[in-house]
Amino acid sequence: MHETHLSNRARLLISCPDQPGIVAAVSQYLQEQQANIVQSDQYSTDPEGGTFFMRIEFNLPSFEERFERVLQDFAPIADSFQMNWRIEQERRRKKMAVFVSKEDHCLLELLWRWRSGELEVDIPVVISNHDQLRDIVESYGIAFRHIPVTKETKLQAEQQQKEVIDAYDIDFIVLARYMQILSPSFVESFQHKVINIHHSFLPAFIGANPYQKAFDRGVKLIGATAHYITDDLDEGPIIDQEVLRVNHRYAAEDLKIAGRNVEKIALARAVDWHIQDKILVFENKTIIFN
Structure with missing residues (x-):
């Protein structure tokens, strides 16, 4: 603890x-x-x-x-x-909830940095729309809440998520490859308090399957973008971006594997800056004091 x-x-x-x-x-x-x-x-x-x-x-x-x-x-x-x-x-540690789906690389990066003391934050709970990562999360002594989400049950699921967030007195949320689009009402409730990692160097390749889009375009750099979410998909204030040079030998799957490294680095850095109150939002941009 x-x-x-x-x-x-x-x-x-x-x-x-x-x-x-x-x-x-x-x-x-x-x-x-x-x-x-x-x-x-x-x-x-x-x-x-x-x-x-x-x-x-x-x-x-x-x-x-x-x-x-x-x-x-x-x-x-x-x-x-x-x-x-x-x-x-500084003495008051922020409480962070992590939302995940099936992929674990961003979650594991945050948990490792938290356990090693690099992220001075409390993580009372991880919320997921799948149950696959329960054992990993609970091995860290963190509560895991499985809240399934379908198109028909999205609003009810978000209400359950809000109840969990309130119960743990959460300060902010991190979407660590949470593959669901949050509703406008949810976003409004947590303005500039939800950090997302998008597996692309925004504004390029917004939306789903960015690595396939990057492969089809023949890019020489792949990137990841950590940003605050807004109602506009993948267009919220950018906190941090990371890139990796690639070449014609990279298949779409190779890009995806390499991209996991830049995703977890950019996300962890953005979370750290948020924890340390180094970010001020101005219109749809951020001022980062680091």
């Missing part, structure tokens, strides 16, 4: 209209709270009328006694700059 790592560190994430004084106001506030800034990153889409993004990591003494006060007292500053903002506690 993973124990909660008690830390005095927090992360402040901000997006707002760009204007003078933002960095100074935030820095002064944290200084007044006796917080020590250990890392600060910022980016503006356009200094003249653009959107400003900021991520700050800071240590806060007497964390348990003071954190809620820091949250409350920052609100007026945020309002004055029209900020969208949040402060995350």
Whole structure:
């Protein structure tokens, strides 16, 4: 079992209209709270009328006694700059649910990194529309829920999935080669909280059978794309992409086998960035502070 790592560190994430004084106001506030800034990153889409993004990591003494006060007292500053903002506690481990179907390579990569401590997250449950991966998941001491899905039962199945997610107090979901399209109502309930891995270098080869499409096109690079899901299939904000060079000797099945490596790398990296609050979504793009 993973124990909660008690830390005095927090992360402040901000997006707002760009204007003078933002960095100074935030820095002064944290200084007044006796917080020590250990890392600060910022980016503006356009200094003249653009959107400003900021991520700050800071240590806060007497964390348990003071954190809620820091949250409350920052609100007026945020309002004055029209900020969208949040402060995350490093000591609070996020809870991640994994959705899978039959293929196990992305799931196993996440489980291995979790068990080795590379992913500082809790995985209370894995949900699947098939039962094949139960033994693997349960061998890690993680609950496995088999919820079959058919065209006729999709909405009922999603309601069961939501009940499981609520029961385990899940923060975000990872689709580790979950071969089902989620309904608009499900997507709306978890905006920017569902990470998918698509086995293609988007925007190329959207939809099913991308490796066959790549083979038919004679590509020299294959890729995988980790992204947040939206109602538009495979068109949500891209978090990370990975590629692998191939040649004419690769058959469609060879591309599929090679592609599994780039899929699991891209997905694990995207999950890690989400866990560490390094991602800010802007329109249909992401700002990654890494």
